[in-house]
Amino acid sequence: MENKAIVIGASAVGSITAKELSRRGIEVDLLEEDSRVGKFGKCGGIFSKHGMDYTGINYQDLILNEIKGARIIAGKEELNVRTPQTQAVVLSRQAFDERAADEAVSAGANLHLNSRARNFDTNGKITVKTTDNHSYSANVAIGCDGNSSITARKLEFPEIPQSDYVISYQAEFDKANVPTPDIVDLILDHKYYKNFFAWTIPISDKKIRIGIATTEIKKIEDAKKAAFADPYLSSLIKNANKTFEFYHMIPLKYRKTTQKTYGSSHVLLAGDSAGQVKATSGGGVNFGAKCAKVAAEETANYLLHEKPLEYEKNWRKKHGKTLKFHYILHRMYRLMPNWLSEMGIGVSRRIGMQPLLEKYGDMDYVFKI
Ligand SMILES: Cc1cc2nc3c(=O)[nH]c(=O)nc-3n(C[C@H](O)[C@H](O)[C@H](O)COP(=O)(O)OP(=O)(O)OC[C@H]3O[C@@H](n4cnc5c(N)ncnc54)[C@H](O)[C@@H]3O)c2cc1C
Secondary structure, eight states, rough: OEEEEEEEOOOOHHHHHHHHHHHHTTEEEHHHHHHHSSSSOOOOOEHHHHHHHHHHHOGGGGGGEEOOEEEEEEEEEEEEESSSSEEEEEEEEHHHHHHHHHHHHTOEEEEEETTTTEEESSSSSSEEEETTEEEESSEEEEEEOOOHHHHHTTOOOOOOOOOGGEEEEEEOOOOOOOSOOEEEEEOOOOSSSSOOEEEESSSSSSSSEEEESOOGGGGHHHHHEEEEEEEEHHTTTOOOOEEEEEEEEEEEEEOOOOEEEETTTEEEGGGGGTTTOOOTTTHHHHHHHHHHHHHHHHHHHHHHOOOOOOOOHHHHIIIIIIHHHHHHHHHHHHHHHHHHHHHHHHHHHHTTTTTHHHHHHEETTTOOO
């Protein structure tokens, strides 16, 4: 079989997929619709340290801040968790995506910018036609084209229900007043941040990202107003300058199907296009990268050694349970009225849950045990 694959989308997950394929000797066409790779920073940019290490991307020099704990606020109650060691790193997502794409290209991938996949032909090989009038053919195509994946839409992969998306808004501020630059905040309040929460991600004692997300798409502006009127959040940015803001959707559930077979050709989905996101936080880079690695390994084994391509089975076996657990916790949170969240946080503090969370808590795996 020809050693060729097509990867659609050159953001974090697509670039990691392309790098992993290229270093296994597969010829890769990496298609990106934009004139630059990356999401232009449309991300909180906070990642568990072990998750980042697992991506295999050289990210150390891109670290902007190190996070050691979290403050969870619900009504009048709060729970503070702080560890001596770094739990998470904050990066510029744009810089990370650019680094991942550079590493893919250095490994041999052919990156095509301004190349938006628009049509697919699945007779024989998979042929992807792009808006710059090129067409690429291979036995395997991997859609890493994000939450509004054209790969998934055109090839009729099962949809993620609308109720399993949140709409988010995030802004970055400088000249802020950040009293605890190594602690993130999570603010639970279903009244405004329905079924999700508001957050802060400090970058330094003068720089911070503030975000909100809700399942109520039409009420995002109300949620934004509530966040900026919140006495605590507004105190952080009293004399600050907003340097960047954006809105974006986040899928919270993986698709029922992420692999389709057409004769001897396959189309796989990885990352947000597959919905491989932690539903408790909306974080998708680490698990997207983990699934990208499964996709690359399976594809290489198929193309080079003609082994059955079992991406669907294997990413679910390795990471499906964890993502499902995040989703179940998220659904439980949806059922909790504000008073119950407040009571839960208060009781956790009073019975001394902090040391347990400090010892066993993990942002990717919920519990390390
Ligand atoms: C407000 C917010 C905060 C977040 N914070 C975090 C966080 O702190 N940590 C974390 O892990 N995750 C976070 N996430 C989630 C994270 O951003 C996504 O999970 C991640 O971007 C998914 O990566 P991806 O490569 O699958 O998709 P994307 O990053 O969406 O990339 C898709 C790529 O495909 C390209 N593309 C799309 N269509 C086509 C096409 N037809 N042809 C060619 N190219 C195409 C796009 O231009 C883009 O480059 C956050 C999300 C939001 C909205």
